[in-house]
Amino acid sequence: MDKNEIKQNPAPKLCSIAASCPNFKEAPPQKRRSANDEPVMDKLPTESITGKTKLLIEAKDIIRSFQIGKDETLEVLHGINLKIYESEFVAIVGASGSGKSTFMNIVGALDRPTSGTIMLNGVNLEKASDDKLSYIRSKEIGFVFQSYNLIGRTTALDNVELPMMYADTPTSKRKDRAMEMLKLVGMDDRADHMPNEMSGGQNQRVAIARAMANDPKIIFADEPTGALDSKTGHLVMDIFHTLHEKQGKTILFVTHSPELAEECERVVTIKDGTVISDRRGDGKNA
Amino acid sequence: MRDNIKLAFRSIRANKMRAMLTMLGIIIGIASVIAIMTISSAMNLAMEAQNAAMGYNNLNLTVEAEDDYDASSVLLSVPVASSSSNQYKYTQGMPPEALLDMETMKDFEQHFDDRIKGISYTWDTGSGKTTLAHQTTNVSLTGVNAKYLDVASFSKIELETGRWVTQEDVDKGKKVAVIKNDLAATMFGSSDGALGQQIDVTITEPNVTTLTVTIVGVYHSVATTGGNILTGTYSFDFSSFGNTRIYLPVSTALEVSRSTGITSISLAGVDGVDLAKFQQDIENYFQSVYTYKGYHVLVEEPWSSSSDSSDNTMKTLQTAFSVTAAISLLVVGIGVMNIMMVSITERTREIGVRKALGAKRRDIRMQFITESIVLSFIGGIIGIIIGMVAGNIAAHLMGYPATASITSVLLSFGVSVSIGVFFGFYPANKAAKMNPIDALRYE
Numbered sequence: 001m002d003k004n005e006i007k008q009n010p011a012p013k014l015c016s017i018a019a020s021c022p023n024f025k026e027a028p029p030q031k032r033r034s035a036n037d038e039p040v041m042d043k044l045p046t047e048s049i050t051g052k053t054k055l056l057i058e059a060k061d062i063i064r065s066f067q068i069g070k071d072e073t074l075e076v077l078h079g080i081n082l083k084i085y086e087s088e089f090v091a092i093v094g095a096s097g098s099g100k101s102t103f104m105n106i107v108g109a110l111d112r113p114t115s116g117t118i119m120l121n122g123v124n125l126e127k128a129s130d131d132k133l134s135y136i137r138s139k140e141i142g143f144v145f146q147s148y149n150l151i152g153r154t155t156a157l158d159n160v161e162l163p164m165m166y167a168d169t170p171t172s173k174r175k176d177r178a179m180e181m182l183k184l185v186g187m188d189d190r191a192d193h194m195p196n197e198m199s200g201g202q203n204q205r206v207a208i209a210r211a212m213a214n215d216p217k218i219i220f221a222d223e224p225t226g227a228l229d230s231k232t233g234h235l236v237m238d239i240f241h242t243l244h245e246k247q248g249k250t251i252l253f254v255t256h257s258p259e260l261a262e263e264c265e266r267v268v269t270i271k272d273g274t275v276i277s278d279r280r281g282d283g284k285n286a
Numbered sequence: 287m288r289d290n291i292k293l294a295f296r297s298i299r300a301n302k303m304r305a306m307l308t309m310l311g312i313i314i315g316i317a318s319v320i321a322i323m324t325i326s327s328a329m330n331l332a333m334e335a336q337n338a339a340m341g342y343n344n345l346n347l348t349v350e351a352e353d354d355y356d357a358s359s360v361l362l363s364v365p366v367a368s369s370s371s372n373q374y375k376y377t378q379g380m381p382p383e384a385l386l387d388m389e390t391m392k393d394f395e396q397h398f399d400d401r402i403k404g405i406s407y408t409w410d411t412g413s414g415k416t417t418l419a420h421q422t423t424n425v426s427l428t429g430v431n432a433k434y435l436d437v438a439s440f441s442k443i444e445l446e447t448g449r450w451v452t453q454e455d456v457d458k459g460k461k462v463a464v465i466k467n468d469l470a471a472t473m474f475g476s477s478d479g480a481l482g483q484q485i486d487v488t489i490t491e492p493n494v495t496t497l498t499v500t501i502v503g504v505y506h507s508v509a510t511t512g513g514n515i516l517t518g519t520y521s522f523d524f525s526s527f528g529n530t531r532i533y534l535p536v537s538t539a540l541e542v543s544r545s546t547g548i549t550s551i552s553l554a555g556v557d558g559v560d561l562a563k564f565q566q567d568i569e570n571y572f573q574s575v576y577t578y579k580g581y582h583v584l585v586e587e588p589w590s591s592s593s594d595s596s597d598n599t600m601k602t603l604q605t606a607f608s609v610t611a612a613i614s615l616l617v618v619g620i621g622v623m624n625i626m627m628v629s630i631t632e633r634t635r636e637i638g639v640r641k642a643l644g645a646k647r648r649d650i651r652m653q654f655i656t657e658s659i660v661l662s663f664i665g666g667i668i669g670i671i672i673g674m675v676a677g678n679i680a681a682h683l684m685g686y687p688a689t690a691s692i693t694s695v696l697l698s699f700g701v702s703v704s705i706g707v708f709f710g711f712y713p714a715n716k717a718a719k720m721n722p723i724d725a726l727r728y729e
Contacts, residue, residue, distance in 0.1 A: 110642060111723045131646045138644020149639045149726075153300045165289050166644040214644070 044278050050265050052085035056250055057107055062116035064102050076102050078273040087248045091261035094270035101222060103270060104254055108141055108220045109133045121217060138167045142211025146223040148203040150195040156182060156206045157191040163213040181209035185239055201232035208239055218250045225260060237263065290656040297657055305661060308625040312665025313672060315618035316698050319611040320673025323694040326607050328686035334557055345565055347551040349384055350584045384581045385547025397571060401564055405553040406434045407536050414489035423469060425532050429539025431456050448481045448503030455535040464503040464533040477504040497542050561587060615701060619709040626658050626713035637717050638725025651718035658710025659703055666702025670695055
């Protein structure tokens with residue numbers, strides 16, 4: 001079944017590896033959920049549901065509120081608790097305005113919670129300085145955005161080299177590593193192309209290569225397929241699967257698409273600033 | 287750093303038009319400063335040259351009685367009537383020991399060799415008469431040395447034909463003379479006709495003496511067209527009013543007036559010499575070598591007052607120039623700051639992405655400061671080149687010599703880089719302090 005799909009998609013070679021996801025076969029039979037499902041907070045699991053045990057991220061009672069107007073504040077996250085283990089592929093789903101992006105930004109060391117604690121690979125993020133957060137983003141985290149966010153008028157290769165510049169990687173090593181990463185996403189033949197000379201899918205693959213440049217433990221992908229058609233979206237998704245399976249990357253994947261979410265090991269649903277379900281994914285094409 | 291410079295060039299290339307307009311501001315600012323400085327230093331040079339030509343670099347040395355020493359009583363005590371015992375009569379009222387002899391002056395010249403451009407010893411013998419074929423003309427005799435003509439400011443005369451008094455004439459006390467062209471015309475018909483002719487010159491002071499001299503050269507006076515362009519001062523030669531001056535070797539003049547030394551020396555300092563210090567040094571020098579009691583060597587700046595006023599005018603002009611320059615550089619700086627503010631606002635999202643990818647505050651700050659420095663540095667270089675060319679063309683049109691001031695070039699480099707740092711810092715710091723999330727969400 002998987003192989004048929006590959007034949008239909010004349011994608012780069014690596015996608016052949018990406019397509020197989022052994023975990024979902026072991027997924028326990030679960031009822032398909034619909035949007036009408038009631039919140040099941042009391043049923044949230046407290047132990048690892050993927051069987052992985054090395055704790056990487058631990059969010060405790062995360063509250064985030066924003067100042068709107070003079071004396072008014074809006075609480076977006078109402079005390080989220082979530083543990084993410086190393087090498088998990090976690091989909092975070094939720095409607096627009098559910099707070100999933102806000103939560104992701106806090107976990108990704110881009111933003112700070114109003115209250116609560118967040119540990120990332122043993123570092124307490126809410127207490128770290130701005131430059132310490134920069135350092136963590138540089139070494140531990142790779143970001144992939146919905147709108148690619150490649151630096152304009154800069155070649156694919158230079159874009160991939162960028163995180164290495166901030167990680168103080170010696171200039172001599174940057175180019176080789178960048179080419180290696182571009183090869184991984186099948187973009188090595190476009191190394192000298194500018195972002196505006198490439199398609200959306202190609203831009204996103206370069207962005208993934210850039211996220212991988214400093215060999216981070218965690219990849220945060222904020223709706224990476226949101227701006228892509230479904231065929232290209234699947235292709236990008238396959239790359240994430242490859243990174244997860246072959247390199248053991250921990251991937252946090254924010255998406256609107258239930259179909260893509262189910263492909264993942266674990267699906268966390270956020271609604272109105274609260275986690276309402278945390279379960280194993282149903283698997284591809286389930 | 288190399289990465290930052292690369293980034294800066296990329297960013298400047300990406301917004302060529304805007305970068306060029308900003309640079310144009312820097313170019314005009316720096317160019318005008320350089321042009322103004324070039325013109326001003328050219329004017330300075332021209333003024334110095336003019337000062338030298340007008341004798342503003344000159345010092346006059348005179349032997350004079352001390353104020354607290356009653357020189358008049360010395361003079362009064364001398365029995366003027368008795369010519370045989372009155373030695374002072376031959377030495378312009380001074381004891382012969384008080385005079386500066388040629389030996390002393392030779393040492394003096396050697397001591398200040400590096401600062402003396404020209405020196406002239408003169409000895410005025412007073413008025414006399416010259417007679418040829420029953421024509422009598424009143425003349426005044428001046429003893430000079432070979433260098434007299436080298437310093438244009440000493441006298442407004444030019445040699446018309448023949449030669450000037452030579453060192454040999456002075457050394458050997460030759461009886462030669464250089465006379466004025468109108469005297470030559472009156473007595474011999476033409477200037478050339480006068481050469482080689484002999485004339486008798488009779489002086490009445492201190493004794494009636496007749497001297498026969500051979501004419502070796504003829505001079506004519508040059509109309510005094512000089513004067514300082516800023517102060518409008520003019521010089522006139524009053525000393526020979528009504529008389530025609532005849533120049534003799536100084537030794538011959540001393541001999542005819544039976545003197546052993548001189549009382550008056552004029553010298554010209556080299557261009558750009560610190561005249562006040564030179565004056566002080568000469569005074570100190572004579573204080574140690576000139577020991578004759580009751581007299582001292584007075585060193586005077588003949589043009590000090592007018593020189594001062596032209597200095598003041600120049601200083602006022604330079605202050606005005608500097609203020610103008612400072613204002614234009616401030617405007618340039620504000621231009622740079624403005625464009626950097628636009629640049630970081632426009633690239634807020636890029637800053638967010640860079641921060642998400644691990645850029646620290648320092649990285650972002652350095653990126654934008656480098657960009658601002660590169661911008662002002664390139665503008666600065668172009669500005670310096672244009673400014674030097676424009677300044678020298680303007681100086682040339684105004685009739686001043688061309689100059690290239692290394693100091694002003696280095697200063698401008700420094701200033702343009704400082705503008706980059708100073709006016710780039712605030713925008714760069716603002717960029718560095720951006721919250722990555724806000725920056726990423728910025729549309």
